[in-house]
Amino acid sequence: MIVQAPKTSEYTRLSFTTGAYSWGKVRTGDVTAIAQLAIVSPGGIAVAPTGALSVVPAGQPRIIPGYGLLAEPSATNILSGLNNIAPVDASGWTLLNSRPAGATITVVDDTAALQAAGLFADLLAKGVMTGKVIRLYNPSSTTEFAIPMFDASGGKYGFSAYVRCLSGGGYMTVTGGGGQSDTFTNTAWARVGRVHNVGTQGRIMVKPLSEILVILPQAEVDRITSPIIVTGSPVTRVADVPGITSPILGKPHTIVIEGEMALQNGVERTLFELANADGAGFVVSRTTDGALTANLRGGYKKPCVPRLIGPGRFRIAHRVGIMGHSIAGAGISAHAPYVSVPAGLKTLTIGSRRDGSLPFTGWIREIRIITEVSRDQLETIVASPADAFLPETRRYVSPTGSDTNDGRTPQTPWKTMANVRDPLQFWPGTHFYFERGGSWAETLLPTNRCTYRAYGAGAKPRIGQGQQYALDENGASDFRVTELHFFGAKSRGINCYGASGVMIDGNEISGNGSLTDNNAIAVAIRGNTRKAECELVSKPADVVVSAFATTESALTGEYAVTCMVGGSGSATRWQVKRPDGTLVTGTAIGGTAFTSLDISFTISGSAAVGDVVKIRSKPFSEIAFPTSALAEDVWIENNYVHDNVGKAAGDAVYVEGVGGICAVIGNLIPPPLGTNADCIQVGRNSSLYVANPAHAIIRDNQVAAYTGGGKGAIVVLTESCLIEGNVVRGNNFCIGFNAITKAVVRWNTCYDSGLKDYSWGIGIGTEFDSANVEIYGNVIRDCVRGITLSGITTSTLTQPGRVPRSQSRSKIIVRDNIIERCSTGFFIDRPTSGLIENNTMRTVTNAFDVRATTGPQGEPLVTIINNTVA
Numbered sequence: 013m014i015v016q017a018p019k020t021s022e023y024t025r026l027s028f029t030t031g032a033y034s035w036g037k038v039r040t041g042d043v044t045a046i047a048q049l050a051i052v053s054p055g056g057i058a059v060a061p062t063g064a065l066s067v068v069p070a071g072q073p074r075i076i077p078g079y080g081l082l083a084e085p086s087a088t089n090i091l092s093g094l095n096n097i098a099p100v101d102a103s104g105w106t107l108l109n110s111r112p113a114g115a116t117i118t119v120v121d122d123t124a125a126l127q128a129a130g131l132f133a134d135l136l137a138k139g140v141m142t143g144k145v146i147r148l149y150n151p152s153s154t155t156e157f158a159i160p161m162f163d164a165s166g167g168k169y170g171f172s173a174y175v176r177c178l179s180g181g182g183y184m185t186v187t188g189g190g191g192q193s194d195t196f197t198n199t200a201w202a203r204v205g206r207v208h209n210v211g212t213q214g215r216i217m218v219k220p221l222s223e224i225l226v227i228l229p230q231a232e233v234d235r236i237t238s239p240i241i242v243t244g245s246p247v248t249r250v251a252d253v254p255g256i257t258s259p260i261l262g263k264p265h266t267i268v269i270e271g272e273m274a275l276q277n278g279v280e281r282t283l284f285e286l287a288n289a290d291g292a293g294f295v296v297s298r299t300t301d302g303a304l305t306a307n308l309r310g311g312y313k314k315p316c317v318p319r320l321i322g323p324g325r326f327r328i329a330h331r332v333g334i335m336g337h338s339i340a341g342a343g344i345s346a347h348a349p350y351v352s353v354p355a356g357l358k359t360l361t362i363g364s365r366r367d368g369s370l371p372f373t374g375w376i377r378e379i380r381i382i383t384e385v386s387r388d389q390l391e392t393i394v395a396s397p398a399d400a401f402l403p404e405t406r407r408y409v410s411p412t413g414s415d416t417n418d419g420r421t422p423q424t425p426w427k428t429m430a431n432v433r434d435p436l437q438f439w440p441g442t443h444f445y446f447e448r449g450g451s452w453a454e455t456l457l458p459t460n461r462c463t464y465r466a467y468g469a470g471a472k473p474r475i476g477q478g479q480q481y482a483l484d485e486n487g488a489s490d491f492r493v494t495e496l497h498f499f500g501a502k503s504r505g506i507n508c509y510g511a512s513g514v515m516i517d518g519n520e521i522s523g524n525g526s527l528t529d530n531n532a533i534a535v536a537i538r539g540n541t542r543k544a545e546c547e548l549v550s551k552p553a554d555v556v557v558s559a560f561a562t563t564e565s566a567l568t569g570e571y572a573v574t575c576m577v578g579g580s581g582s583a584t585r586w587q588v589k590r591p592d593g594t595l596v597t598g599t600a601i602g603g604t605a606f607t608s609l610d611i612s613f614t615i616s617g618s619a620a621v622g623d624v625v626k627i628r629s630k631p632f633s634e635i636a637f638p639t640s641a642l643a644e645d646v647w648i649e650n651n652y653v654h655d656n657v658g659k660a661a662g663d664a665v666y667v668e669g670v671g672g673i674c675a676v677i678g679n680l681i682p683p684p685l686g687t688n689a690d691c692i693q694v695g696r697n698s699s700l701y702v703a704n705p706a707h708a709i710i711r712d713n714q715v716a717a718y719t720g721g722g723k724g725a726i727v728v729l730t731e732s733c734l735i736e737g738n739v740v741r742g743n744n745f746c747i748g749f750n751a752i753t754k755a756v757v758r759w760n761t762c763y764d765s766g767l768k769d770y771s772w773g774i775g776i777g778t779e780f781d782s783a784n785v786e787i788y789g790n791v792i793r794d795c796v797r798g799i800t801l802s803g804i805t806t807s808t809l810t811q812p813g814r815v816p817r818s819q820s821r822s823k824i825i826v827r828d829n830i831i832e833r834c835s836t837g838f839f840i841d842r843p844t845s846g847l848i849e850n851n852t853m854r855t856v857t858n859a860f861d862v863r864a865t866t867g868p869q870g871e872p873l874v875t876i877i878n879n880t881v882a
Contacts, residue, residue, distance in 0.1 A: 023260050023381040024048070028081040043073060051081070052253040057135070058082045059238040061272050061323075061375060063203065066134040074238075074252060076375070080271065083363035085371035086251040087232045089240035090162055090169075096228050097135075097241045098142040104244075105146060106160050112152035115218075117159065120147045122225055125176060129201035140241075145227045148182070150218040157218035162231045164190055164214045170236035171214050172205025173229035180222025188212030195219070201227075205236050237373060251368055254376065256360040261286060264384035266331045267360065268393055273322040273374035273400050277302065281372040283328065284362045285309075292354035294337060295365065296330050298372075302402075303441050306330055306339035308351050315339050315346030315490070316461055317405060318441035324399035325377070332357070333384050335675070335709075340390045342398035342405045344443045346463065347387070347492065347515060350645035350673035407431070407438055408467065410447040422447075422467065429454045433486075438462075446473035446496065455479045455501075456493070457486035464493045472497035472520055476505065482524060485511040494518045502526055505656060506535045510641030512672070517649040521664075525657040525686075532658030534684060535651075539643025539669035541701040545635045546611075549626035554618040559605065562629040565805075566610035567591045568813025573600065573615065573625040580618035591629070592816045631813030637703045644672035644704055654682045662686015662718075667694045671704035674730065677711045683718040691715035691740075695729040698752050698780070700811065705731030708751075710738060717743035722767065724748060729778060735760065742795065743767050750778040755785045765795040773834070775800030776821060776842075779809050781868075783822040785846075790829045798831035798856070800839040801874075818842050820868035827851065836861045837881070845871035852880045 024035040026049065032039075035046050043049065051073045058066050058074035059082070068074045074082040089096070094104025102117045123143030126132045135141040150157035162169070164186045171184050171193075181197035184204065190211025196204045208214070214231055218224055228239040240249050269283060280300050287293035292309060299305045303316040317339060320326060328341040336349035362379070364371035385393065403420055409432060413425030419437070422445075429452060431437045432444055440461040446452070449470035456464060456475050466473050476482020477500030483493065490513035497520040498505040505524035508514055514537060525532030546562040549570060562571070569591025576599070577585035584602035588611065589595055600606035603616045615625060646667055653664040664684040667674050674694050681691045692715060697706035708730040715738065717725040724745035728735060732754040740746040742765030749755060762773040773792035776782050777800060792798045803819035824846035831837045831851065837859040838848060845867035853859050859881045867873045 021383045023265070023383075024379070026379045027377070028075050029078055029377045031075075031077065043075070048256050048258045050255050050257070052250065052255075054250045054252070056249055057239045057241065064131050064133070065239065067138055067140050073254075080375040080377035081252070081254060082238065083252045083254070083371075083376055084237045084373050085235070085364065086249065086368070087235070087237045087240060088246055088248040089230045089232055089242050090246045091229060091231055091242055092246055093244060095243045096230070097140060097239075097243075099144055099146055102146065108158060108160065112150055112155040112157055114151040115157040116147075116149045118147045118149070119144050120225070121145075122176070125201060131174070131201060141227075145225045148216065148218045148224045148226060150180075150220060150222050152220050154220055156220060157222075159216045159218070160213050161216060161229065162214040164188070164208065164211045168207060168210055168234050169214060170205060170207045170232050170234060171230070172203055172236045173216070174201055174203050174227045176201045176225045178223040178225065180219045180224070182216060182218045182222060182224050184215070185217055186211035186214050190214075192217075207235060235373065251371060252363065253368070254362045256362070256379075256381075257358060259358060260381065261357045261360060262288075262355070264333045266329055266382050266385050266390065266393075268327065268329045268380040268382065269362070270325070270327040270377040270397070271374050272325045272377065273372070275322045276373065277321055280370050282364050282370045283372055284360055285365045286330070286332070286357055287359050287361070287366060288354050288356040289358065291366070293357055294330065294332070296328070296339065297370065301439065303439070304328055304339060304341045306337055306348075308337075308354075311351065314461070315348045316441040317341045317344055317346055317401075318439035319402040319404045320400055321402050322400045325397035326400040327394045327397055329390055329394050331384055331390055335673075338387065338390060340394045342401040343391050343395040344405055344463070345387055345390050345394075346441060346461070348513065349515070349647050350513070350675065404439060404442070406443050406445060408445045408447070409450075409452075411450040428452070429456065433457045435459050446475070448473055450474070451477065453477045453479065455481055456483045458483070458488040458491040458493070459486070460488045461490045463491065464496060466495035474499045476501040476524070478502070481505075481507040483507065485509065485514070487511075489513050491515070492517070496520075497522070499523045503529050503532050504534070504536050506537075508537045508643070510539055510643055511537070512642070512644040514645070515647045516651060517647065519651045521651060521653045522655045525662060527657055527659050529658060530660040532656070532686070533661055533663050533666045534653050534656035535648065535665045536663075537643065537646045537648075537667045537670055539671070539702065540638040540641035541669035541696050542632060542635050542637050545630045547628050547630065549628045551625045552619055552623040555615060555623065555625060556617045557625055557627075558614045558616070560611075560613035560627050562611050562627070563609065564809060564814070566629040566814060567807060567816060568629050568631045571596075571611050571627045571629065573613070573627065575619040575621055575623040578620040578623075581616065584615070584619050586615060586625075629814075631811065632700050632809075633811045633813075642702075643670045646670050647673070647675045647677075648679065649675065649677040651679045653679060653684070656684055658684070658686035658689060660686065660688050662689035663691070663693050664689070664715075665692045666690075668696045669701060670697055671702040671706050673709065674706045675709040675711075676713060677709065679713045679715075681713065681715040683716050685718060685720070687721040688723055689718050689721055690723050690727050691717060691725045693727040695727060697730040699731055700780075700809065707731065708733040708735075710735045712737040714739045716741040717746075719743050724765065729780070742771065742773065745772050745775065745777070746792075746795065747774045748772075748777055750776055750780050750782050751785070752780060752782065753784060755782070757785070757787045758789045760790045762790065762795065763793040769796060770800070770802075770839075771795060772797040772800040772839070773831070774798070775802060777802045777804060779803060779805050779807070779819060781808060781810065781820045781822070783820075785821070785824045787824070787826045788828045791832075792829065792834065793832045795834050797836045797839045798834040798853070799826060799829065799837070801842060801844050802839060803842045821845070822868045822871060824874060830854075831856060838862070840864050840874065843868045844874045846874045848874060848876045849878045852882070854882045856881065
């Protein structure tokens with residue numbers, strides 16, 4: 013099937029570099045004419061990336077033509093008592109009594125050098141600067157000249173100034189442990205400074221035999237920003253805060269921002285926050301480890317692109333879709349498709365969070381908001397500029413490489429996975445590229461938040477031949493594998509246990525497993541789940557009970573194990589009754605392990621006839637969820653899973669005990685070769701088993717069940733599910749599902765399910781209750797039963813426990829389906845309520861086989877109306 017990529021539509025483009033602004037049909041050169049854009053700005057001095065200064069009227073956006081909108085946080089120049097831009101005398105500059113003999117502070121005119129520097133032309137032209145500067149002169153050949161500037165005991169201060177050395181040099185320092193800047197000796201005007209640690213006093217230090225000119229000195233908390241003019245008292249400049257308010261942000265969209273940043277390492281800086289009226293939304297930031305990160309506010313899933321450090325330009329993009337979001341920069345992307353997008357997103361705050369915290373310092377060149385784009389388009393959009401990213405976002409691996417290379421380019425690749433497995437060699441979020449046509453007889457061990465993919469031309473890179481697993485999650489989460497071929501592993505192509513945020517898309521998984529391996533599965537994603545538990549309630553004094561356990565098949569309540577033949581040791585015989593009084597098949601022998609479908613134990617010691625041991629099977633509601641090896645969120649999309657084998661299981665895709673979102677989309681799965689193999693099985697993911705019960709999305713897969721076994725094609729046992737658009741060839745069944753709280757099964761094509769006399773196209777057939785089900789728009793052909801609302805066993809597993817009754821099927825809506833060439837159109841043998849209407853049946857022997865006589869407790873039996881039988 014060929015799908016044409018949607019045309020990319022642009023909602024807005026705001027170019028602060030060219031002065032061209034558009035929103036919808038509005039085209040203007042006046043930024044204030046864009047109603048959706050509001051910019052809180054202080055005006056004042058703005059510094060360009062070149063260092064050139066310009067002055068902007070108070071309250072106007074600090075837009076620098078050719079460079080963009082300056083974004084800086086609020087800052088206060090705490091220097092007092094002096095005029096830092098147009099001094100007329102040395103007022104506010106302190107001469108210490110301990111200064112070297114002859115040391116002076118004076119005012120001189122340096123207009124010519126200021127003009128020649130290329131930094132101050134606009135300020136001089138507008139009369140903001142007069143050409144007058146401060147001269148610091150130290151004639152001593154042995155002693156430094158210290159000029160105290162501010163009290164530095166209140167925090168970490170950024171201390172800066174523009175200086176020119178007529179002779180010698182100097183430096184800036186904070187006494188009392190605050191540290192000092194590098195020595196400056198520049199003979200042309202330049203800005204110098206440093207963010208100092210907490211200390212005692214900020215000083216300018218003039219080296220012996222030095223003459224230094226100074227203008228625009230500044231001291232501010234925590235960072236160095238554009239110069240703030242003071243003429244006697246400290247001055248505060250408010251933050252630059254551009255923001256956009258529009259309902260288009262609540263639709264699927266992509267935000268693209270191009271900007272420029274100075275070196276910013278080891279600190280978190282916010283690029284933007286996207287929020288709704290309640291404050292829910294996404295924060296896109298440069299985190300303390302230098303990663304470009306997108307995070308759902310209050311969440312923990314953080315797709316990232318590494319090493320946005322600066323200085324330099326960047327273009328980044330954040331995509332928000334119906335399911336999840338993505339972040340991209342430097343030509344690579346990271347995804348969290350399983351994150352639920354908050355409703356009503358409307359406000360975009362650029363350069364900081366909404367409360368002004370963790371602000372970005374730099375220049376916003378352009379903002380675009382376009383429609384949601386594909387992953388490939390996303391990476392193309394942000395391919396350049398990217399010089400603010402260090403060249404550490406990628407690592408390359410090639411059969412012709414060397415592990416002594418740096419791995420950072422296709423020309424210097426690594427050879428093996430030794431470095432790929434070593435987290436000291438790369439950063440979280442790194443993309444690893446394996447050369448196409450290459451083969452690695454190694455196991456891929458992913459690392460948190462990294463991506464593994466292909467480069468070059470030719471066949472997908474082959475990984476895993478001869479290993480136990482081609483990929484083993486290695487305790488990692490939030491990783492993605494794409495465009496690879498997991499081939500020839502002894503047991504499993506992909507194996508994950510306790511991994512969250514796993515994305516497997518666009519891969520080939522084939523030739524894995526063994527006909528002698530009961531655990532062989534092509535793709536296995538598993539997490540720890542709540543399991544059945546029991547407790548010993550009572551026993552006779554001389555009886556020892558060990559190794560007692562119950563299974564999920566056990567009824568909740570007390571099992572009574574009664575001595576039928578007394579004595580000691582192996583002479584005793586015991587009978588087991590369930591909580592409902594029915595007998596468990598078999599007799600327990602003293603000292604010998606007893607095992608049945610629902611209970612097991614070993615009884616030893618001495619007992620008399622009539623002695624009773626009581627073992628209580630607990631309800632799931634009393635059993636704690638596990639705390640280790642938990643798994644949430646898996647996305648398996650557009651993979652070709654074929655020619656994998658297994659002795660017993662052999663499933664193509666097996667997802668168990670995974671909460672959150674379980675998505676299996678667009679995969680091609682020919683028959684998996686295993687006697688108990690399903691094409692897709694998603695199970696043990698409901699509130700019975702995991703703390704964050706799963707919603708499953710099974711969409712647009714093409715699958716065919718293995719006809720040499722006894723299973724079917726698609727099995728989904730979750731809290732809720734959406735099963736749509738699949739083409740399914742069955743065997744014992746096509747689609748079997750049981751969602752406890754909500755299920756939609758629609759637009760599927762199911763055929764050829766006739767192994768047993770009960771085989772079906774679409775159906776509920778499990779030991780759990782099910783409610784709020786919609787089945788519509790499906791086509792079912794050549795099955796024994798078209799649609800079945802049934803179950804298994806005479807008991808039902810619920811949160812309060814396993815109870816001895818049939819499963820209920822509550823509020824089931826079945827409409828607008830086509831059922832052809834089936835023995836039975838509808839089969840219903842469990843208490844069912846709801847509506848079956850407007851279905852069409854052709855060449856169906858028995859349209860309705862309804863054996864249920866009542867609905868679930870308190871509900872009427874299902875209504876059947878307006879169906880067509882031809």
